[in-house]
Amino acid sequence: MPPEATDFTDDEFARAIAEVEAALAELKQRQAQVERDRHQRHDLQARQQELQATAAPDPAELAAIAAQIETIELNLESRLFRWSALAEPFWQAVRFGGLGVFIGWSLGFWTSQLTPEPATDTSHRPAAVSVVTEPKSQ
16 A cells, blocks of 8 residues: 555544544434434324314314424424425415416406407508499390
8 A cells, every 4th residue: 555545643543433433423313313203203193193083172282283293294304205295285386376377367368358459540451442343245
């Protein structure tokens, strides 16, 4: 090996190992958080289903559980991304985009009906030519 490839000093090597260990610790911490959040979300969803199954569910408690579930899902966003999550925004864009096109066409048609047609000026037209036919002689 060339000497320049192994020019790491002991301090640089120790610093690089410390950075890798810190990144690994951060990754382990994130994994533990993801596992806790998944478990908590599962528990909250089960509680939500229990409440919905009762005869008179408490709307305030259901709303609080839904808010907690939404917060947890935001925390897990990178782990919970699914293409099916794009279905609702897609159909909203189709719905409101289509509604916008329909309103635009309606307004265009309505305004074209309100504006009077321009007056036709006959001075620029050529005079009408009349064709005279002669009776046939026998």
